[in-house]
Amino acid sequence: MLLVKRLALPTLISLVGVALLGLLIYGVTHQAASRTLDEARAHGQDPVAPQATRKLPVLSGDAAVSSDSLAAYRGKVVVLNFWASWCEPCQLEAPLLERAQSQLERHDGTVLGVTYLDASPDSLSFVRHYHLTYPNLRDNSGTFAHSYGTDQLPESFVIDRYGRIVAISRGEIDQAFVDHAIALAESA
Amino acid sequence: MSLPTVSLRRPLALLSASIALIGAACAPTNASATVARTSLPVIERQVMCVTCKIPLNVAESPQADRERAFIQGLIEEGETEAQIKRALVNQYGPTVLGLPSTHGFDLAAYLVPLVMVLALLAALILLLPRWRRRARAQAALEAPTPRALDATDAARLEADLARFD
Numbered sequence: 205m206l207l208v209k210r211l212a213l214p215t216l217i218s219l220v221g222v223a224l225l226g227l228l229i230y231g232v233t234h235q236a237a238s239r240t241l242d243e244a245r246a247h248g249q250d251p252v253a254p255q256a257t258r259k260l261p262v263l264s265g266d267a268a269v270s271s272d273s274l275a276a277y278r279g280k281v282v283v284l285n286f287w288a289s290w291c292e293p294c295q296l297e298a299p300l301l302e303r304a305q306s307q308l309e310r311h312d313g314t315v316l317g318v319t320y321l322d323a324s325p326d327s328l329s330f331v332r333h334y335h336l337t338y339p340n341l342r343d344n345s346g347t348f349a350h351s352y353g354t355d356q357l358p359e360s361f362v363i364d365r366y367g368r369i370v371a372i373s374r375g376e377i378d379q380a381f382v383d384h385a386i387a388l389a390e391s392a
Numbered sequence: 393m394s395l396p397t398v399s400l401r402r403p404l405a406l407l408s409a410s411i412a413l414i415g416a417a418c419a420p421t422n423a424s425a426t427v428a429r430t431s432l433p434v435i436e437r438q439v440m441c442v443t444c445k446i447p448l449n450v451a452e453s454p455q456a457d458r459e460r461a462f463i464q465g466l467i468e469e470g471e472t473e474a475q476i477k478r479a480l481v482n483q484y485g486p487t488v489l490g491l492p493s494t495h496g497f498d499l500a501a502y503l504v505p506l507v508m509v510l511a512l513l514a515a516l517i518l519l520l521p522r523w524r525r526r527a528r529a530q531a532a533l534e535a536p537t538p539r540a541l542d543a544t545d546a547a548r549l550e551a552d553l554a555r556f557d
Binding site for chain 1: 442443454455458459462481482483484485486487497500504511
């Protein structure tokens with residue numbers, strides 16, 4: 205009985221220590237960006253684009269900001285592109301995306317830009333500088349980007365007319381990625 | 393003409409004291425209006441550089457400079473600290489504040505310290521009386537027991553006490 209009493213406190217302290225360690229390990233392993241979409245694509249699946257109905261503010265200089273969602277583009281082939289004005293690869297791929305937009309538009313498709321961790325005045329000057337004509341939204345909470353596992357910029361997703369992700373590019377896109385989206389828009 | 397009576401001097405003194413008090417009460421109001429204005433270093437210490445993931449006051453990057461320029465612009469417009477923080481969150485998202493969110497796993501950042509403090513308090517409440525009891529018992533064991541007086545000393549004590557009667 206005395207031994208149990210003597211061991212109670214050290215055991216309790218050890219349990220608390222183990223619990224804190226477990227919490228730390230869980231936190232570290234679960235803070236990394238989700239790769240669920242990539243895994244689904246790797247298994248040949250076309251996962252549904254997450255948070256499609258989430259309303260995001262439209263990137264504009266107007267005080268009265270309207271909002272839009274990915275779901276509003278259902279029925280179109282969408283190249284969803286996460287970007288920020290400070291991101292150098294985003295600057296490099298902007299002209300390519302604008303050229304893709306002119307081709308996609310002809311086949312009822314679009315590029316849809318989403319800014320992430322970027323101040324709207326900076327994003328707007330980026331849009332003006334690269335003469336971007338495609339719509340852009342602002343993910344000002346980061347929730348939309350996180351649901352796509354976005355933790356670096358740029359990242360792009362090709363979404364088919366049914367709202368399913370058919371291609372993922374984590375990093376700067378190339379002509380082949382754009383061609384894939386255009387071919388998809390043309391085929392429908 | 394001198395002031396006629398004491399009865400008039402007293403109200404005058406009270407009036408001047410009241411004016412002085414009112415003046416003193418107004419002074420902190422003006423001071424607090426000055427305090428509400430903030431500065432770049434004050435905000436820099438409390439926000440993050442969103443791309444470098446370090447506090448803005450130690451960040452050196454083009455994005456950090458953009459954030460500083462954004463903050464400076466708001467300061468020059470006369471925005472308060474709270475308004476500037478709100479504007480930063482609106483532009484860069486809640487991560488700019490560098491605080492854990494209040495939902496999901498991040499909630500642990502707030503709950504764990506609280507639980508730890510409560511557990512420590514509970515442990516102290518349970519253990520302190522036990523430690524005090526133990527300390528008292530130990531002190532009682534170690535205290536020197538009073539030595540009984542021998543016959544000579546007892547007689548002398550009796551004699552001394554009798555002298556005071």
